[in-house]
Amino acid sequence: MRAEVENLSSSEDIVQLADMFRLMGDASRLSIILVCLKGPTSVGDIAQRLGLSASLVSHHLRLLRAARVLRAERRGKQMFYCAADDHIECVIGDMVAHIGEPTEETD
Amino acid sequence: MRAEVENLSSSEDIVQLADMFRLMGDASRLSIILVCLKGPTSVGDIAQRLGLSASLVSHHLRLLRAARVLRAERRGKQMFYCAADDHIECVIGDMVAHIGEPTEETD
DNA sequence: ACAACATATGAACATCTATTCATATGTTGT
DNA sequence: ACAACATATGAATAGATGTTCATATGTTGT
Known part of the structure; x- marks a missing residue:
């Protein structure tokens, strides 16, 4: 391992870790993350691409930024969001691999 | 990327992926996963080590088994649970790395 | 068959959370 | 300063979810 x-071992670490997973455990937020992985994207663009309200996207972005999943950068009156580091992409990639794993028969 | x-892209894939993350986004469940990563462990052992009721552990195990995060094996009257594949450990490892990432000053 | 143990299941409940609506803050051009 | 636009924030609400308690199912030994 x-x-x-x-x-x-410490329960604080585990809670912090669980918080990160819970943050990615919502389809709207996960979609937002996936869009931002492709490159810096404005709040309005994210909302339009995903068919979500700008308000909802903004609420989610606040959480994602606080957890340093995404980082924000201002350009004029717009805010552009992109991935804070590339661990997030690894996490998602590994999870996709897990889902793609063939099912065991021993159930 | x-x-x-x-x-x-398909929203079904994203929902499935989010479900996996949500499953790991609870401290009790995540603790259970971490225990099982160390090796096959019985329900009673898991409950005792984590200070959780056997009932609660069993509820969580059902979800984790359904999502093929863990797999079960009977030995006598006990059930032993262990990780279904090693992608889960990768996912957790990447997430730990993300958390350990130094904070950017541009906030 | 029965008792003792281990695990699983179902209902009930309190708490959390995603979403919406209304409103505020901030930025750019005139 | 003002209007127009983009983003952020706060309160309210409906629905989801973790936990507990009681009970059922399954397994081993006598």
Whole structure:
């Protein structure tokens, strides 16, 4: 087992980790993250592409920014959001791989 | 961007992915997963180690098994649970790395 | 068959959370 | 300063979810 995972014992660490997963565990937020992975995108663009209200997107963006999943940058009157680092993409990629894993028969 | 992540477009895929993250986004469930990553563990053991009721652990295990995060194996009257594949550990490892990432000053 | 143990399940409840609506803040051009 | 636009924020609400309690199912030994 990877050392980083092995050494997870304190309940604070686990809560923090769970908070991150819960943040990605909503289809609207996850969609927002996926859009932002493609490149810096304005709030209005995100809302339009996903068919969500600008208000809802803004609420979600606040959480994602607070958790440093995304970071914001102002350009004129618009705000552009993009991925804060590339671990998020790894996390998603691994999870996609898990879902694609063939089912075991021993159930 | 990784091809697996790039090609995520259908909303069904995104919902399925979000469901996986939401499943890991609870401290109790995440703790259960972490225990099971160390090796096959019985329901009673999990409950005792984490200080949770056997009933609650069983409820969570049903969800985790349904999502093929964990798989079950009977030994006598006990049920032992362990990780279904090793993608889950990767996902957690990447997320730990994200959390450990130094904060940007541009906020 | 019965008792003892381990796990699973269903209903009920309190708490959390995503979404909407209304409103505020901030920015650019005239 | 004002209007027009973009984003952010706060309150309210309907629906989801984690936990508990009681009970059922399944397994092993006598």
